[in-house]
Amino acid sequence: MRLSPVIALFAACALAPMACDNEDPTPPGADAGTDAGTDAGEPRASVSSAQPAEGSSDLYPVELYYDGAASRPGVYHRKVLTVTFSGPMDPSHSQVMLTHRSDSSIAPRTLSGQWSSDHRTLTVTIPAPEEGGPPLEEKAPYALDLTQLLDAAGRPIDGAPVVGDGKLDFTTAERDGDLEHACTHTLVNTPEERTAAATKFAFPPATDIGHTRYRLTLPGSDGTHEGYSEFISAPDVDENVTLYFDREVPLSVHDEIGNVEVPVEIHTTAPACAGITHQARFSAMAGDIIYSLHYGPASFATFEFILERQDR
Missing domain, CATH: 2.60.40.1220 (Immunoglobulin-like)
Structure with missing residues (x-):
């Protein structure tokens, strides 16, 4: 009967132990173990x-x-x-x-x-x-x-x-250069505190100064808040108006002279700074026109925004 290499090795060692002190009993092709310091079978981190x-x-x-x-x-x-x-x-x-x-x-x-x-x-x-x-x-x-x-x-x-x-x-x-410009204002400017009016007929506060950081508080109760502020257009030039918000804020704009709703584009912004997450943009016509800005309804009472106005 022919002995396997492993059995033959152990048989020889039993007869002559001194000759096998430095032999490796691991048979050819067998796994000697994993990398040093690792547990057998544990996968590498990925x-x-x-x-x-x-x-x-x-x-x-x-x-x-x-x-x-x-x-x-x-x-x-x-x-x-x-x-x-x-x-x-x-x-x-x-x-x-x-x-x-x-x-x-x-x-x-x-x-x-x-x-x-x-x-x-x-x-x-x-x-x-x-x-x-x-x-x-x-x-x-x-x-x-x-x-x-x-x-x-x-x-x-x-x-x-x-x-x-x-x-x-x-x-x-x-x-986005305009967004980064607004970021500098939210990082450096001290907020201008305003409290929104409950209705647009209750003397809404003005929030129409460019490069300004506003902190607006909305009236309300029971977890629902909404209110108004006011924007007056330039006397002789049409403008693009952008509000850079620190959170998602529902916004609608009404032209009080023409008695029409003004289209508003609202979307998220790139993560250029910690204080701006969304922006809203609308067009303002020249002529000292009064625009009512309605915020909400919202689950929060206070938020911040940077107002920017640019000639069209």
Whole structure:
């Protein structure tokens, strides 16, 4: 009878133990175990979600914020990205590399992220470059290289299925100069307090000064609030009027001279700053026309907006 290689090895060792002290009894082709320091069968951590998402093409490239602790307090630019993993990561490894995928003349940037308390989410803040310019260029392709990160067992991340090559690819959107201008006002200006009138015949307060940050309180009770403010158009020029809200606010506009409703466009804004989420726009005709602005009904009593008026 022919003995298998494993049985033959153990039989030989039983007869001559000293000759087998340094032999490896693991048969050829057998798994000697997983990577050092890991539990057998435990998968490597992988990317479970990211902001921006892999392959996205609409990331707003900047965020405006106020830094009062800077040597020159004021409004600055940054962009914050987050990556969440399927399991805990090694918090001693937090560096990632940002590269511009289409312009090799732009040097890659090494960035250090901050881990969440459970070591599963890495927050990467991209500051404006020291030499000037925005954190990210508009309408540009980027990659955030995550391959230097290690999971809690000391292994490189498993890119599948979200970032197969270990790099988070995304493309930025076009910037909105009017929105960013309004952001500076919501970050710097002191709010002008106003209380809305319960009806448009109860002397609504004026809210028609451009570049102004208003904080408006609506009358109401039982969780329902609504009210009016007033806007007077320019005497000799038609205008586009935009209200940049800090939340979604129902708004309707009435031309009191012509006794007609004015069309209002309301939509969400790009996340350019923390104080603006929605905007409403309408056209105002020249001639010192009185427009009644009706807000609500709403579940909240107080909100803020930046008012901007531009000649058409």
